[in-house]
Amino acid sequence: MTGDAPPEPFPARRRPDAGIVAAVVDALRAHFGPRLSTGHALREQHASTLTWVPSQPPDAVVFPHDTDEVRNVVKLCAEHGVPVIPFGTGSSLEGHVNAPYGGISVDLSAMNRILAVHPEDLDVVVQAGVTRKMLNEHLRDQGLFFPIDPGADASLGGMAATRASGTNAVRYGTMRDAVLALTAVLPNGDVVRTAQRARKSSAGYDLTRLLVGSEGTLGIITELTLRLSGIPEAIAAGLCPFPSIEAACDATILTIQSGLPIARIELLDEVQVRACNAYSRLALPETPLLLVEFHGSDASVREQSERFGEIADEHGGGPFRWATEAKERTRLWQARHDAYWAAMSLRPGAKAISTDVCVPISRLAECVQAAKRDILESGLVAPIVGHVGDGNFHCLLLVDPDLPEEVARATGFIDRVVGHALALEGTCSGEHGIGQKKMRYMAEEHAPATLALMRSLKRAIDPRGIMNPGKLLDL
Amino acid sequence: MTGDAPPEPFPARRRPDAGIVAAVVDALRAHFGPRLSTGHALREQHASTLTWVPSQPPDAVVFPHDTDEVRNVVKLCAEHGVPVIPFGTGSSLEGHVNAPYGGISVDLSAMNRILAVHPEDLDVVVQAGVTRKMLNEHLRDQGLFFPIDPGADASLGGMAATRASGTNAVRYGTMRDAVLALTAVLPNGDVVRTAQRARKSSAGYDLTRLLVGSEGTLGIITELTLRLSGIPEAIAAGLCPFPSIEAACDATILTIQSGLPIARIELLDEVQVRACNAYSRLALPETPLLLVEFHGSDASVREQSERFGEIADEHGGGPFRWATEAKERTRLWQARHDAYWAAMSLRPGAKAISTDVCVPISRLAECVQAAKRDILESGLVAPIVGHVGDGNFHCLLLVDPDLPEEVARATGFIDRVVGHALALEGTCSGEHGIGQKKMRYMAEEHAPATLALMRSLKRAIDPRGIMNPGKLLDL
Numbered sequence: 001m002t003g004d005a006p007p008e009p010f011p012a013r014r015r016p017d018a019g020i021v022a023a024v025v026d027a028l029r030a031h032f033g034p035r036l037s038t039g040h041a042l043r044e045q046h047a048s049t050l051t052w053v054p055s056q057p058p059d060a061v062v063f064p065h066d067t068d069e070v071r072n073v074v075k076l077c078a079e080h081g082v083p084v085i086p087f088g089t090g091s092s093l094e095g096h097v098n099a100p101y102g103g104i105s106v107d108l109s110a111m112n113r114i115l116a117v118h119p120e121d122l123d124v125v126v127q128a129g130v131t132r133k134m135l136n137e138h139l140r141d142q143g144l145f146f147p148i149d150p151g152a153d154a155s156l157g158g159m160a161a162t163r164a165s166g167t168n169a170v171r172y173g174t175m176r177d178a179v180l181a182l183t184a185v186l187p188n189g190d191v192v193r194t195a196q197r198a199r200k201s202s203a204g205y206d207l208t209r210l211l212v213g214s215e216g217t218l219g220i221i222t223e224l225t226l227r228l229s230g231i232p233e234a235i236a237a238g239l240c241p242f243p244s245i246e247a248a249c250d251a252t253i254l255t256i257q258s259g260l261p262i263a264r265i266e267l268l269d270e271v272q273v274r275a276c277n278a279y280s281r282l283a284l285p286e287t288p289l290l291l292v293e294f295h296g297s298d299a300s301v302r303e304q305s306e307r308f309g310e311i312a313d314e315h316g317g318g319p320f321r322w323a324t325e326a327k328e329r330t331r332l333w334q335a336r337h338d339a340y341w342a343a344m345s346l347r348p349g350a351k352a353i354s355t356d357v358c359v360p361i362s363r364l365a366e367c368v369q370a371a372k373r374d375i376l377e378s379g380l381v382a383p384i385v386g387h388v389g390d391g392n393f394h395c396l397l398l399v400d401p402d403l404p405e406e407v408a409r410a411t412g413f414i415d416r417v418v419g420h421a422l423a424l425e426g427t428c429s430g431e432h433g434i435g436q437k438k439m440r441y442m443a444e445e446h447a448p449a450t451l452a453l454m455r456s457l458k459r460a461i462d463p464r465g466i467m468n469p470g471k472l473l474d475l
Numbered sequence: 476m477t478g479d480a481p482p483e484p485f486p487a488r489r490r491p492d493a494g495i496v497a498a499v500v501d502a503l504r505a506h507f508g509p510r511l512s513t514g515h516a517l518r519e520q521h522a523s524t525l526t527w528v529p530s531q532p533p534d535a536v537v538f539p540h541d542t543d544e545v546r547n548v549v550k551l552c553a554e555h556g557v558p559v560i561p562f563g564t565g566s567s568l569e570g571h572v573n574a575p576y577g578g579i580s581v582d583l584s585a586m587n588r589i590l591a592v593h594p595e596d597l598d599v600v601v602q603a604g605v606t607r608k609m610l611n612e613h614l615r616d617q618g619l620f621f622p623i624d625p626g627a628d629a630s631l632g633g634m635a636a637t638r639a640s641g642t643n644a645v646r647y648g649t650m651r652d653a654v655l656a657l658t659a660v661l662p663n664g665d666v667v668r669t670a671q672r673a674r675k676s677s678a679g680y681d682l683t684r685l686l687v688g689s690e691g692t693l694g695i696i697t698e699l700t701l702r703l704s705g706i707p708e709a710i711a712a713g714l715c716p717f718p719s720i721e722a723a724c725d726a727t728i729l730t731i732q733s734g735l736p737i738a739r740i741e742l743l744d745e746v747q748v749r750a751c752n753a754y755s756r757l758a759l760p761e762t763p764l765l766l767v768e769f770h771g772s773d774a775s776v777r778e779q780s781e782r783f784g785e786i787a788d789e790h791g792g793g794p795f796r797w798a799t800e801a802k803e804r805t806r807l808w809q810a811r812h813d814a815y816w817a818a819m820s821l822r823p824g825a826k827a828i829s830t831d832v833c834v835p836i837s838r839l840a841e842c843v844q845a846a847k848r849d850i851l852e853s854g855l856v857a858p859i860v861g862h863v864g865d866g867n868f869h870c871l872l873l874v875d876p877d878l879p880e881e882v883a884r885a886t887g888f889i890d891r892v893v894g895h896a897l898a899l900e901g902t903c904s905g906e907h908g909i910g911q912k913k914m915r916y917m918a919e920e921h922a923p924a925t926l927a928l929m930r931s932l933k934r935a936i937d938p939r940g941i942m943n944p945g946k947l948l949d950l
Contacts, residue, residue, distance in 0.1 A: 120837035163677040190924035198833040201902035202638040209684030230734040259705040358673040362595035427676035449665035460935030
């Protein structure tokens, strides 16, 4: 990378010769023994799993134990031009873990050690395969928690690689904010530690943020230093129906403008509420609904809840119900927790395609309403949930992947939602990332000069194009 | 940048031929007329101003009005290999605006238009020359404010370029967090817009964060989209003496761990308090002091203040005085507002050298105390102030720059403070940046592979090395 020899023609967008791959797999087997597998089922499982993207399995899967082992895999693959595909838990949604040119899937699940907890500094050092639930389990006794919650029990390395966020982001930020420092193996086999453990720094380029969201195309994240939060003294959860999407969004805007430090604010449209009523045997009013959560002291969550109730009332929302007891809170939030399965039950056997766009919050109502009209006109089934405090929402399209006409209709819908979000100064992905499926939108969202800059970074760091090829950027 | 021709040998660490510079200056004058100057005084003023770094003036200073004019300057300079040095207000502290190889200083102060305020989205679009006070003046009527406050009335472009922070960072984050998107002119003359206006995105590499903190070495920031906050309903300020630095730091740690959403928490050591008493005619107890500020509703700032008072008491601090009325708040914080001038008055005629290190908060007391012992043993005068919620502190060394022995003693002290901070998993710069003066510490803080990655980014984006050469990285 830093040598003077000109890089080979970039990118090598083809499968390497079968003989070369076989030699690399043999060399890896000599070191990893049973921790390397070429079995069909395991390879399939390491291709795209949670998405509608057709599977493209890797040639082999390897399970390293530490950064050093990851480095050895990458060095060997780099030497022979064999693709390397980092794998966390496979819960990404846009085809991030597929192997379109074959290669070695590096499964980090055995790298699941929590290396150090620093309660006084509110940070933790983990291996990349630790999942967020494992981490929170480990932290609970110390009164600490890791707030980023994308829904799935994803690995923390994978969450960093896709710049994940979720329901808590409105208060606690996204993985962009949560990562203090990373250790990563670069495509040339170099191991970099991006930063010290200090909470802030102005000492050079922000390599941490360069790797967060790079989707494994610039290197493999092997360790992370993460910011933690204290478990709040009190939590209040609430639920409030609104007469319209617009009213719910306006209430959200005023809540944020007022500086209410809301921890979660989630929108469910009436289709989703209807699905939840059926699935979870609830009796919620079948209108747009906001589910909220407040963190703080007893007095402050009470004050926040009351203030939110007033704001909701000003926008025709209500009755606003809220609770601080754990059991009652769970009951109020049941609809949100079951939203995914409730949506799936609307059409048993269908595959769910989750769109993901994010717009400035003032444009949210407009974008969601246009999406709802389009869903209706397209004859699709697609409940909507949104992290509305961030202007981020998902339509869960329930599609039969065996019906090409239906898939085409769904794809056309996604094209239009993305186009509309971009026209409203939004982005084609708020939190799911680009992977394979959203590469087509990169040139819509970013100007040629911006894409050229991204490509020049990729070329500088991965001149042979071995790191997770066929993702994020057309090269 | 994206062409296939191999770049010229990198970097061109020499002054370009005088004839070439003269030709470039002539060409610029033809376009800019009186907005280009080669006057001695103006060039001196655009070299290092606020620091102890010797001045290295540019060959000319140019005052563009918009991104297009900046692009024209950069393209012309790129064509002829003439250095380009971005200039905001000149308030940086580590020699960022010097021109060691001559070249053109691009003064952005005439790019001072606020392009759009979006109150519902809590964001604003500004040209890079707008200063933070200009912006806050403009926003006041709308109940909004921009929270990052590095002390100086710096330009927002400069603040982004150095990843500035300051007293509010513990609650509102640093420029890393405050910038939603940037427009920048790259060394090849390309204009990039790094992101849309959505609050979060997972659509590609984080070019925003790549440019934030890059100190003008990767491009010139010309426009910024910034996150704003609502002016809090209530503000409470407080002041609390502590028996020791350690007690003050322990109280800070517990405050943060408890999740108190403190807006500011500043440490003054007893030397600084003594200086403030003398300078501002106060009668504060001459012990370590914490100055705090709380933002929220009336009830919540009252609750936060009371809770902080309890925490302070647990650590032997007190009496804790606090106030919510503006006049009384100003009185309580007077010592902090006057800290710089009070420190200067300890040694009239001396130059102030502000160190800047940041450590994990649990190591702060240890690092500050070691610094204080060292100051004493080195016979230096250096009061200490700290943004202790972030683990960041400054020693204000009062030095006669005409006494080489004294400068050497100060330099030796800074070397040791940085070394100690690094040993405690801290950083050589929490917020001032690297510039010229801290380049020597980059190799202490970052491993060779990490520096190699930074260099490869610089080479990819600025192959001829024209952007702010001689800063941030040894190449």
